[in-house]
Amino acid sequence: MLISLFGAFESGIIYAIMALGVYLTFRVLDFPDLTVDGSFVTGAAVASIAIISGIPPIIATLMAAVAGFFAGCVTGLLHTKGKINSLLSGILMMIALYSINLRIMGQPTLPLLNETTIFKQLESIWASTGINSFFNSILGSLGMDNTPATWSILIVMIIVTIAIKLLTDYYLKTEVGLALRATGDNQKMIRSFSANTDTLIIVGVGFSNALVAFSGALIAQHGGFADVGMGIGLIIIGLASVIIGEALFGTKTIARTTLAVIGGAIVYRIVVTLALQAEFLETGDMKLITALLVIAALVAPKAIRTRREKKRRLQKRTELSRYKVEEAS
Template identity: 60%
Template sequence: MIHALYGAVESGLIYAIMALGVYISFRILDFPDLTVDGSFVTGGAVAAVMIVGGTNPVIATLAGAIAGLLAGCVTGLLHTKGNINPLLAGILMMIALYSVNLRIMGQPNIPMLNETTLFSVLSSWWQSLHLDAIFIAPFEWIGITDFAPDTFYIIVSMIVIALIVKKLLDFFLRTEAGITLRATGDNQSMVKSFSTNTNLYIVAGMGISNALVGLSGALVVQHNGFADVNLGVGMIIIGLASVIIGEVLFGKDKIVRMTLAVILGSIVYRVIYSLALRVDFLEASDMKLITAIIVIAALVVPNMLEKSKAKRQFKKSKQAALKRKEKGEVQHASTE
């Protein structure tokens, strides 16, 4: 049980990078971008092919991010230059990328169990430094060694990678260009009226968004030990679920807080996922349905709570008014 949770946190951190990408397109640019389903696999496919070909895994991972960046830029161009509705532009890219991904991979599935991946490099590096001994010490100290994971290297390295991505993103979104990007999503015609080529910002924003998605895909295939052409199915919904859960549970207005909330949202999603898998009557194949239900609930419930709160308040004030009226009448009667 506890070990499954460690696994959930690990995947949560890896998929958090994808969720940050979705946050840029969905929340900052207000562009519901379905490219994600394709670009996630594109990133993974490029990384897998390069790793199998013997490329340095760090370079392969970055190449995956660049592949995602290119895919995102194309979606942005379809929307801005081609005047295609955002949803449709994303769907078109998602479909097109399916074929592109198969071309890149050459086969629907690439196993990479014995390849040198980013994680195998990290693992041997980690073991040579005997860092597990340091991390397990507190567990031994409290006497709960059974609850400790087998190794800490994935969690620690993913925390580091996710935080680096978060910090870079925080910094970028507060630069002059980053502020303009956010304003473009907020009020495009206003930004235009201050002499800014908003199309450029939309294309660049979509590129950055999908670069993060591609990076996440590249990390996921290395973590899984294989790349699969169907890996991206429903990825956008997982991203949305993470963003929305994060916003509802941890969200605040500030950018720094929002990026953290998205990362935490992704972890919470994975924890819910792994818990749901432990319920007897649910099967792994039900997960897409559960994900959809989580997103629907996260979208609908806050709204309903708000409404019922307003309703209660209205009833309360009405009752209070009624009471005052009764009292007033009583007083009136007594004076007569």
């Protein structure tokens, strides 16, 4: 169980980068972007083929982010310049990327088990420092045996994800970022201030898909393979992470919201992992579990607010009745 939870936390922190990308389009730009299902695989495909070709893993991962940025920009262009509905633009790009990803990979699946990935480099570096043994000895002294030997991946990914979160926070507080947020709230208003909303949407969707592709590249290296179907339904996972995070941790500020999205991605992976431990559930039920989690995250906060409002009204009515009785006496 400990190993499973550790793995869920580890993959959750990587998927959190993808969730941040979904947050930018879904919440900030109010743009239902289904390109995510394709750009995630694009990132995995570009990084995998680059690593197999002998390019250093770090550069390959950055190349994946650039490829995702261009894919997002095309979606933005279809919507702004082609005047195609935002939802349809994402669907068209997602379909086109399926064939493009196959062209990049040359085959449906690319194995990376015998290749030097960024995580294998981290493990070899940290193994020589003895940090993995240090953490495992601490947990071993607490009676936790069979502890994972991939502390380097977890610690480095936490640092990378937090760095991307801080970069996103800073970007959204700049002049361009504020204009981007205003575009999502009211395009007509921001146009009255001579802002080019088309450019803002294109750049915003591009930046979002760059994060998604970056996450896809890391997941491919973490799992040891890139598959053309690994992005199917990913937008639902991203939305689940955003919605769960907002419901659990709140959205008072940008910094708190982006942190909530990261927390939501981790909670989602942990809940799915725990749910799959049940004997009556199978691996194929993961989509059903995701749907139920999203439904719960959407319905529960509204139900709680409704209950609080009813309680507040009842209390106010009681106080008013008491006041009338005192006035009459």
